[in-house]
Amino acid sequence: MRYHPLTGADRADMIARVGVSDIDALFADVPQDKLLRAPLALPDGVSELQAGRILGRLAARNLTASQAPFFLGAGAYKHHVPASVDHLIQRSEFLTSYTPYQPEISQGTLQYLFEFQTQVAALTGMDVANASMYDGSTATAEAVLMAHRVTRRRKAVISGGLHPHYADVVRTMSHMAHDAVDDLPADVEAREDIISRIDGETSCVIVQSPDVFGNLRDLRPIAEACHANGALLIAVFTEAVSLGLVTPPGEMGADIVVGEGQSIGNGLNFGGPYVGLFATRQKYLRQMPGRLCGETVDGEGRRGFVLTLSTREQHIRREKATSNICTNSGLCALAFSIHMTLLGERGLRRLAEVNHANAALLAERLSRIANVAVLNETFFNEFTIRVKGDAVKIVEELAKRGVLAGVPVARLTPGTELDDLILIASTEINTDEDREALARGLDAFINGAQ
């Protein structure tokens, strides 16, 4: 086996050196009637060449985002990532190192985490950010737990604009932790009155902007209402590129900002791995979950970085820890940080402008189709359309015709009578031809147009 350096002769010598009769003597503590004698029902090992054929065949059965005009979003976005990003994250020293427990030989990881934390804090308009979470949805659930610790209350109010899967993750966690949830119904056009749901028992309010339907939301009045009632505002985003163009949630009064960082530096990957972003105010620092990298000096007084404030964490605090998180998304955070560094604020703004312009062009084009209506007043690079007919069927049919049209709302929340809605995202990757293909496809299927 090409990955196993020991030879048969090595093994025999080493077994003798260890002083046992055979390898199974080292498994003497395993109940002998449980020791597997029969071979596993797995195929025999194969060469790299053969394994490549097998995986290549599986990969070929999937329609990729580059093979079709592509308009899916709803929490995962296709953007162009410069080739240098993937090259750099595949350097051995980044790819094959562990969590930086030994800072003297992990300064590479630690410095990029420090830079990442600074970038996330700046992007969100917050004081401090952690070294990453698994993804946006788990970051949101962790934010709720943190708000409960800060406020010593246990009820979260969930906006109807929060990504339904994020809401599911929060609900699951809250149910298990015996915490209360007040969730508002799906709010397609950002008309909900969430402020009236805040009371003296509310720990936090979770609002996404741009929301899952694409609407931009004014967080300021919600933040004020939260603070007047001793609650925290958790602001969520799923499209990090939006922060290049819209007012940062920190500026609108959010207390905790969480989001999905996939769209900067990371591919679609069929849903993972992604990178959760988590930022908050300085005063809540010690209630934060996750790893934190901090600056210090070495024995010669030179600047260096270490993981710090670990007295919050599970390996020290055990059942009193702020979270059980351990491994997070280091390498995805690196990809995010490299891409962000290449963009800079100038490039990020430009990228965001192109996204917004492309979405605006598309919305304008689609709104000219009979029986298609764009529902949003505001949006960044994603909006909701209402179509005549079953959105799931339409999207399925367009896929057969080689257009990946968007995400039917019913895919996220079946049975809510939102069967005629499609979320449509447009990024810098879309061309005039793409837009035309989608418009004609929709028109053809809905209206029978040629």
Add this chain to the structure above:
Amino acid sequence: MNIQGRPTSSVSVDMNPHQTFNGNRALQLEEPLIFETGRLDVTGVDIEAPATVVSRLGAFERKGSLGLPGLTEPEAMRHYVRLSQKNYSIDAGLYPLGSCTMKHNPRFNEAMARLPGFSDVHPLQPQSTVQGAIALIAQLSDWLLELTGMQAAAMSPKAGAHGEMCGMMAIRAALEARGEAASRKVVLVPDSAHGTNPATAAAIGFSVRAVPARSDGTVSVEAVKEALGPDVAAIMLTNPNTCGLFEPQIVEIAAAVHEAGAYFYCDGANFNAIVGKVRPGDLGVDAMHINLHKTFSTPHGGGGPGSGPVVLSERLAPFAPLPFVLKKDDGALALVEHDSEAEGAQPFGRMSAFHGQMGMFVRAYAYMLSHGGDGLKQASEDAVLNANYVRVGLRDLMSQPFGDKPCMHEALFDDEWLKGTGVTTLDFAKAMIDEGYHPMTMYFPLVVHGAMLIEPTESESRAALDLFIATLRDLAMAAKAGKVDRFTGAPFHAPRSRLDETRAARAPVLRWSAPEPVARG
């Protein structure tokens, strides 16, 4: 696994008589932060101009600057390459972190994960367009079930601790279905457990009852029986345990747990010792997470991303979270994403936004395909043999807390042998850095004083092990001979000398901020 946060004082040592002008030392290049070299008006990405449109941002357009500088591509390449050169890695050398399984990460797996058919597909595409991706998840899941002897796999957890959470949630759901969730609120956790175990249990409202370990480092069925009661929901037990030992009474423990109406959660962090040798399902385990980033070699990436699928016994299988793969009558594979499609199952909810760590699944699948059943078994046998080879090579100099007996895939020493030398476990670990090794896991498990947990994995050749053993022997003899200077203040040859962790925690600086302007006199 490791412990951070203990007070460490930085020792001022003049170790470099040959100072350089700019602080660089040949290949050790000093590198400023991007915020110190980047400029706000610079970008390393050329982007076509946007079309002119009427803004749809409403009143939400950002007015101010974010303060995020950019670098051009050559500057960025240099920045990150220089940073990378300050990291140790498994590709560069032996990385014996116990409980972390730092084995070789095949680059073939990286290449496969980057095939557009896996990396460039969206999680919410029509399922008819992603049958290959779903088939891979289903096949990987089947293989994990075959290796563990379990009934169902939850693929969505994103790391080991997330998998623990998933397993404990499934247990909670099963208790709810039995109407016993309110009465069973206690989880038994041995003292030697990973910190994630009690943290997980506590996060979802269980209280933790400690189970003491025996003097031989294992948990006795008597101690478990003592702690069991009608209030107990589950036990969380690591096997092989964190002392590197297979729990000899695990079958009896499982039986006792089940008899008391509780469930058996097994922490699978150390699965690399037993793949193909013994199946957790055959031992009575009800739920176990599998760290694909340990046992199945997906790279650890400096702290993730990981992947922590959970395998469940027949008793817990109905409660597996959404989404999961269902084979339809027509042979098509469906991802079940909602309760309404669950066909009789009672999923306890959802762990994350999408279907799990697909990129990690592809790598783990490639690893298993390459190894085959025999190769996986050989990997575990070699991992165990290598650990014992190291143990035997050091046992006359270093002390073993539980006597001289075989270990599984990691060898545990304590600091008894360092008594009176003036050298601590921390010093010893830092001196290993100067010798070109990443230290072993230190001060864990907590039940062993000054613990040193060495896991060489199957990826090391005999020659590499011989040099490692010889190096540690030389260090051990130096410590015993009173050559304290080699240890105190080590490392002397790393990009940084010992870092002041106390200072970092006392006044935390967690982000860069512009220096205050200096007033001119």
